[in-house]
Amino acid sequence: MRGFRIPADEILAELERLRAADAPTHGGHVLSYVYDSGLAELDELAARAIRAVQPVNGLDPTTFPSVAALERDVVSFVREMLGGGGDATERDEIVGNVTSGGTESCLLAVKTARDLWRRVGGVGTPRLLAPVSVHAAFHKAAEYLGLELDLVPVEASGAVDAGRFAARLGPDVALAVVSAPSYPHAALDPVAEIAAAAAEAGVSLHVDACIGGLVLPFWRGDVGELPAWDLRVPGVTSISADLHKFGYAPKGVSVLLHRGRDRHRAQYFATTGWPGYPVVNPTILGSKSAGALAAAWAIIRALGAEGFAELAARCQDATASLAATIDGIEGLRVVGRPVGPLLAVAADDGVAPEARVDPHHWADAARRHGWILQSQPGLAQSDGTRLPATTHLTITPVTAGVLAPLGAGLVAAADEVRGRPSADVTPLLGALAGLAGGDAPLDSATAGAVLARLGLGGTGGGSALPDETAPLLALIEAVPAPLAERLLTELLARLVEPGAR
Numbered sequence: 001m002r003g004f005r006i007p008a009d010e011i012l013a014e015l016e017r018l019r020a021a022d023a024p025t026h027g028g029h030v031l032s033y034v035y036d037s038g039l040a041e042l043d044e045l046a047a048r049a050i051r052a053v054q055p056v057n058g059l060d061p062t063t064f065p066s067v068a069a070l071e072r073d074v075v076s077f078v079r080e081m082l083g084g085g086g087d088a089t090e091r092d093e094i095v096g097n098v099t100s101g102g103t104e105s106c107l108l109a110v111k112t113a114r115d116l117w118r119r120v121g122g123v124g125t126p127r128l129l130a131p132v133s134v135h136a137a138f139h140k141a142a143e144y145l146g147l148e149l150d151l152v153p154v155e156a157s158g159a160v161d162a163g164r165f166a167a168r169l170g171p172d173v174a175l176a177v178v179s180a181p182s183y184p185h186a187a188l189d190p191v192a193e194i195a196a197a198a199a200e201a202g203v204s205l206h207v208d209a210c211i212g213g214l215v216l217p218f219w220r221g222d223v224g225e226l227p228a229w230d231l232r233v234p235g236v237t238s239i240s241a242d243l244h245k246f247g248y249a250p251k252g253v254s255v256l257l258h259r260g261r262d263r264h265r266a267q268y269f270a271t272t273g274w275p276g277y278p279v280v281n282p283t284i285l286g287s288k289s290a291g292a293l294a295a296a297w298a299i300i301r302a303l304g305a306e307g308f309a310e311l312a313a314r315c316q317d318a319t320a321s322l323a324a325t326i327d328g329i330e331g332l333r334v335v336g337r338p339v340g341p342l343l344a345v346a347a348d349d350g351v352a353p354e355a356r357v358d359p360h361h362w363a364d365a366a367r368r369h370g371w372i373l374q375s376q377p378g379l380a381q382s383d384g385t386r387l388p389a390t391t392h393l394t395i396t397p398v399t400a401g402v403l404a405p406l407g408a409g410l411v412a413a414a415d416e417v418r419g420r421p422s423a424d425v426t427p428l429l430g431a432l433a434g435l436a437g438g439d440a441p442l443d444s445a446t447a448g449a450v451l452a453r454l455g456l457g458g459t460g461g462g463s464a465l466p467d468e469t470a471p472l473l474a475l476i477e478a479v480p481a482p483l484a485e486r487l488l489t490e491l492l493a494r495l496v497e498p499g500a501r
């Protein structure tokens with residue numbers, strides 16, 4: 001080959017132009033999705049580590065022993081963080097793998113428990129028991145892996161009640177799951193109480209510490225230490241923690257740990273039943289990058305537990321400060337008692353409607369001030385109660401450096417929308433009735449037509465995505481979930497169709 005068709009510099013300049021449309025990944029302006037340590041040298045170290053393993057195939061640690069070495073070190077560090085240090089015998093029994101992220105760790109925790117449940121005689125459809133606040137990755141796991149998802153309503157604080165949860169345990173439950181903390185409300189579920197009940201019932205219990213796993217070990221409770229939520233709790237059979245969140249690594253790295261070698265081995269898929277190479281995979285992917293693993297490993301080497309403690313303290317101080325600012329905004333309230341660097345903010349129903357701040361309008365207004373918050377729709381629970389619509393904020397170490405402008409932006413945004421009622425979707429619902437009626441799933445053309453009616457999806461002169469998200473959020477809250485899910489699928493699928501803009 002005599003050279004590239006297009007010079008490398010031009011290709012990379014084009015990539016940079018595309019990237020310019022992205023939300024900023026650094027600097028604390030995006031309060032979800034990205035986890036900025038604020039340490040440029042850490043990002044540089046990660047980039048160099050990725051480069052060093054760029055051509056490696058993580059599929060086969062016997063051909064590429066560096067992959068096994070990196071994974072051993074990362075598993076060992078995370079095990080220590082998650083209370084799996086114990087004495088030598090106990091520690092020896094806590095084993096696991098590096099996965100590609102929180103979703104994969106959750107999927108594999110469910111697959112492992114389901115297979116073990118079947119092995120001890122479970123027949124029929126196994127149940128996955130979890131608080132309604134559990135991450136959607138478990139909805140995905142239940143759907144992919146053929147379990148019935150049984151969601152226990154949570155209290156107004158966002159945490160599940162242990163007694164209520166325990167009452168739903170039974171022999172058909174292949175896995176119970178709790179969060180440390182939950183993503184939607186930063187609620188720390190009562191891990192010890194539920195673990196005791198699960199152990200008594202002989203049910204596996206997974207702690208989803210995907211977001212909290214590398215900050216909660218250093219989190220200071222209101223009164224001393226947090227209640228134990230990790231492997232120190234005897235009935236916890238598996239736990240997950242993401243290094244691409246508060247491990248500050250690039251996307252694609254999480255850890256799933258099991259209590260017991262035999263449990264861990266059930267995570268594996270192995271086959272010699274085809275004419276190719278024997279396949280032995282602990283994770284879902286076959287061929288895979290070792291890049292994020294190497295980056296996470298390098299970050300762990302650079303920071304050590306002390307470095308993580310320092311960054312967690314920065315997160316905790318910034319979270320407390322931001323929570324106080326938000327509590328001081330008339331018409332808004334922080335939901336529950338957040339444990340970890342996350343906040344859910346709802347309208348304060350204790351004030352008159354004209355003083356109330358709709359969280360979805362607030363998020364739209366904050367965006368105009370340059371702060372990108374994440375909207376969470378309100379949700380009806382099976383007991384008839386309703387979880388309020390909220391705005392989610394993930395706080396990272398870099399937030400500490402922008403507290404003043406961020407606080408000012410959040411206050412100004414609230415002032416701009418205070419008293420504005422939630423978006424009225426009645427006219428839209430009327431317009432949709434003719435198009436989206438009936439029980440049959442919408443085909444792509446009809447879903448596209450519905451989106452066009454809403455001015456979305458890039459069809460019928462609409463833009464691909466809305467400028468204001470509040471009406472879309474209100475619509476999601478108002479229509480049956482399958483319809484909302486179908487329309488959102490159409491919206492996202494159209495984004496990546498060749499020719500879309």
Ligand SMILES: Cc1ncc(COP(=O)(O)O)c(C=O)c1O
Nearest residue numbers: 101102103135137183208210211
């Ligand atoms: C508690 C929890 N579990 C699971 C996940 C899923 O992780 P990922 O997005 O890395 O797949 C998240 C992501 O935010 C989370 O907060």
